[in-house]
Amino acid sequence: MWDFATDPDYQQVLDWADEFVRDEVEPLDLVWPHLQYTPLTPARRTVVDDLKQRVRAKGLWATHLSPDLGGQGYGQLKLALLNEILGRSSWAPVIFGCQAPDTGNAEILAHYGTPEQKERYLRPLLDGELFSSYSMTEPQGGADPTQFTTRAVRDGDHWVINGWKYFSSNASTASFLIVMVVTNPDVSPYQGMSMFLVPTDTAGVEIVRDVGLHGEPEGQGGHALIHYRDVRVPDSAVLGGEGQAFVIAQTRLGGGRIHHAMRTIGLARKAIDMMCERALSRRTAGSLLADKQTVQAYIADSYAQLLQFRLLVLYTAWQIDKYNDYKVVRKDIATVKVVMPTVLHDIAWRAMQVHGALGVSNEMPLMAMVTGAAVLGLADGPTEVHKTTVAKQILRGYSASEDVWPSEWLPRKREAARARFADHLELDIGNL
Ligand SMILES: Cc1cc2nc3c(=O)[nH]c(=O)nc-3n(C[C@H](O)[C@H](O)[C@H](O)COP(=O)(O)OP(=O)(O)OC[C@H]3O[C@@H](n4cnc5c(N)ncnc54)[C@H](O)[C@@H]3O)c2cc1C
Numbered sequence: 001m002w003d004f005a006t007d008p009d010y011q012q013v014l015d016w017a018d019e020f021v022r023d024e025v026e027p028l029d030l031v032w033p034h035l036q037y038t039p040l041t042p043a044r045r046t047v048v049d050d051l052k053q054r055v056r057a058k059g060l061w062a063t064h065l066s067p068d069l070g071g072q073g074y075g076q077l078k079l080a081l082l083n084e085i086l087g088r089s090s091w092a093p094v095i096f097g098c099q100a101p102d103t104g105n106a107e108i109l110a111h112y113g114t115p116e117q118k119e120r121y122l123r124p125l126l127d128g129e130l131f132s133s134y135s136m137t138e139p140q141g142g143a144d145p146t147q148f149t150t151r152a153v154r155d156g157d158h159w160v161i162n163g164w165k166y167f168s169s170n171a172s173t174a175s176f177l178i179v180m181v182v183t184n185p186d187v188s189p190y191q192g193m194s195m196f197l198v199p200t201d202t203a204g205v206e207i208v209r210d211v212g213l214h215g216e217p218e219g220q221g222g223h224a225l226i227h228y229r230d231v232r233v234p235d236s237a238v239l240g241g242e243g244q245a246f247v248i249a250q251t252r253l254g255g256g257r258i259h260h261a262m263r264t265i266g267l268a269r270k271a272i273d274m275m276c277e278r279a280l281s282r283r284t285a286g287s288l289l290a291d292k293q294t295v296q297a298y299i300a301d302s303y304a305q306l307l308q309f310r311l312l313v314l315y316t317a318w319q320i321d322k323y324n325d326y327k328v329v330r331k332d333i334a335t336v337k338v339v340m341p342t343v344l345h346d347i348a349w350r351a352m353q354v355h356g357a358l359g360v361s362n363e364m365p366l367m368a369m370v371t372g373a374a375v376l377g378l379a380d381g382p383t384e385v386h387k388t389t390v391a392k393q394i395l396r397g398y399s400a401s402e403d404v405w406p407s408e409w410l411p412r413k414r415e416a417a418r419a420r421f422a423d424h425l426e427l428d429i430g431n432l
Contacts, residue, residue, distance in 0.1 A: 028091040062097035076317035087266025104256035105132040112240030133174035135165040146189040161231040171224035193245035204231035254326030275351035298350040331393035334386040345373035
């Protein structure tokens, strides 16, 4: 059965969330920009805790998680509909308990954590009381994890970690890190790497500097270069068993990628809203911008691009709920990841152009969206790598032609068709 309608009860909840985000949460982006991942000061706590409480009262806190983990068990499709609203604001995901990278990290803790690990890390993470960081990329290369050299060596019932990690988002404000490390260099990296849970205050975890994105002052930013120097952790710090890092990474990144896509819908929609308002407000060369054919094309192209993207994201989320296995949906998650930067880039760029000089100024959020689109083409893996994944998955459904001629080669097909209908063809010729 195909159905594109939202259940009316849930739609009511979404309508509430839409109003709540616009009125109560978006202002936080203006008064406390870039502070959503930092520990709460008493002043911020008063506001933020109250907002979180109102979300909980509506049953919208961490909705994608199962009830035993404090969520509603709504799954990915309902999260997608909610995330489209939250994507408008940097603070909203934190207020609703579904922010990156913590959702992905919570997911692998829920999936692979021991009861002790869940109690120590997952519970407070879900309560929104602490943040986490995923520490995988290394300075010498991120797209290819087989290049990683950060190493853990066993010492009795402990492991000692040494190496460098780069772009570990939120590490400076996180309470713990999930670190991907080589534990056995003698086997393939697919079996020789493990995930470790490392509290950020463990001796030897040195955050060398925080790298910022474009627009952030040098030395400030959320993406840490970390030196792990003789970091000693017990056996119980291994997540999901020795040698399981690749399997865990796939679970981790599958969820993270689709959640970014859901939020991107909200951001792109915001850009279209801005473009349309401007088109109806600005008059030049004898008419409104909205009457110019090129501007109309900007609006139509943006709507078409967003609608296609949205349907792809919702369909992919629906599949994740249906199969409950990211591996089965890998092709479409990678497809979403591939298109996402272009959709946001194109729409934000057009909206920016329609705003003229104001559009590229620091008085509008449009340039930040364009930069954000570039980030989406790198974070969680570069577009090129995901295209390879999509192509490989598609090619699995095909095989080579039997001989030098393609199976759709017309002379052979025509010959086969003629042979099949030979009796009728002879009759036709006889009747001429
Ligand atoms: C905002 C942001 C947040 C991030 N957060 C985290 C985080 O929390 N934790 C973490 O571990 N990492 C994080 N990353 C790092 C991210 O995962 C890496 O940047 C990404 O995997 C690419 O690695 P790299 O930057 O080393 O580029 P490289 O691996 O050096 O690749 C550079 C370029 O080479 C090309 N390329 C690479 N491989 C291929 C290929 N197979 N085929 C064709 N072309 C290819 C692509 O154009 C690619 O962009 C973050 C990155 C950003 C931008």
